[in-house]
Amino acid sequence: xxxxxxxxxxxxxxxxxxxxxxxxxxxxxxxxxxxxxxxxxxxxxxxxxxxxxxxxxxxxxxxxxxxxxxxxxxxxxxxxxxxxxxxxxxxxxxxxxxxxxxxxxxxxxxxxxxxxxxxxxxxxxxxxxxxxxxxxxxxxxxxxxxxxxxxxxxxxxxxxxxxxxxxxxxxxxxxxxxxxxxxxxxxxxxxxxxxxxxxxxxxxxxxxxxxxxxxxxxxxxxxxxxxxxxxxxxxxxxxxxxxxxxxxxxxxxxxxxxxxxxxxxxxxxxxxxxxxxxxxxxxxxxxxxxxxxxxxxxxxx
Numbered sequence: 001x002x003x004x005x006x007x008x009x010x011x012x013x014x015x016x017x018x019x020x021x022x023x024x025x026x027x028x029x030x031x032x033x034x035x036x037x038x039x040x041x042x043x044x045x046x047x048x049x050x051x052x053x054x055x056x057x058x059x060x061x062x063x064x065x066x067x068x069x070x071x072x073x074x075x076x077x078x079x080x081x082x083x084x085x086x087x088x089x090x091x092x093x094x095x096x097x098x099x100x101x102x103x104x105x106x107x108x109x110x111x112x113x114x115x116x117x118x119x120x121x122x123x124x125x126x127x128x129x130x131x132x133x134x135x136x137x138x139x140x141x142x143x144x145x146x147x148x149x150x151x152x153x154x155x156x157x158x159x160x161x162x163x164x165x166x167x168x169x170x171x172x173x174x175x176x177x178x179x180x181x182x183x184x185x186x187x188x189x190x191x192x193x194x195x196x197x198x199x200x201x202x203x204x205x206x207x208x209x210x211x212x213x214x215x216x217x218x219x220x221x222x223x224x225x226x227x228x229x230x231x232x233x234x235x236x237x238x239x240x241x242x243x244x245x246x247x248x249x250x251x252x253x254x255x256x257x258x259x260x261x262x263x264x265x266x267x268x269x270x271x272x273x274x275x276x277x278x279x280x281x282x283x284x285x286x287x288x289x290x291x292x293x294x295x296x297x298x299x300x301x
Contacts (some may be wrong), residue, residue: 010250048233064195147165
């Protein structure tokens with residue numbers, strides 16, 4: 001059921017909130033790529049979620065204490081959600097961004113609805129209708145177009161960029177997270193849940209972070225790297241999540257979900273401006289196929 005439509009002026013503000021959240025997430029792809037030589041993947045993941053936890057905990061710990069019985073009963077699904085939303089998603093993203101462009105990564109990530117539909121069918125028994133199957137097939141063609149850089153011979157030789165495959169693994173983790181949200185603790189405050197997910201992510205990443213340091217991969221402490229980590233933890237995690245949730249509450253998930261398509265615009269633009277990346281024809285063709293496939297798969301009638 002959709003939320004009640006807000007007044008025009010209020011609606012504009014809500015739409016700006018949703019657009020800013022997506023812009024913040026697009027910035028995460030660009031910064032992850034920009035810091036590939038200065039911030040190892042696990043370090044970036046650990047500090048992202050440790051910072052998010054440090055920012056959220058002072059405001060949410062009372063809610064967590066008040067709902068401790070819910071937390072105690074639901075700790076298993078909280079841990080699963082925490083692992084999927086943090087280390088299982090962001091370590092592969094930041095590893096992938098060492099080998100592929102921010103543009104490629106974000107466009108491939110746009111295929112997440114396809115994975116969500118497939119996993120929903122496999123894990124919950126949700127039936128795939130004919131349009132859903134056709135849409136998935138079209139979107140997969142789009143993914144293959146981007147992964148192969150438009151080169152059919154690369155498909156025949158299974159010669160793919162390893163960074164793209166890491167990004168697809170992260171996209172699969174996000175799809176698992178999205179499907180598993182149906183089992184999230186009923187009645188648990190959303191910001192309290194985000195705080196707990198951040199705690200799980202930081203705790204799970206910490207021993208891997210120590211192993212990364214032991215292997216000789218050390219986080220740079222120059223101003224640019226620290227600012228980048230601050231942006232990812234504060235803006236792309238805490239602020240974006242709060243604004244997105246608020247927007248969904250105001251206009252409903254279906255209308256809000258359409259704003260995710262802005263990721264396909266924001267990320268290439270930011271990557272071109274700040275990283276000097278180039279937009280190629282295969283990006284356009286692959287994105288068009290992904291969006292068309294999702295549109296077909298989610299259409300009714």
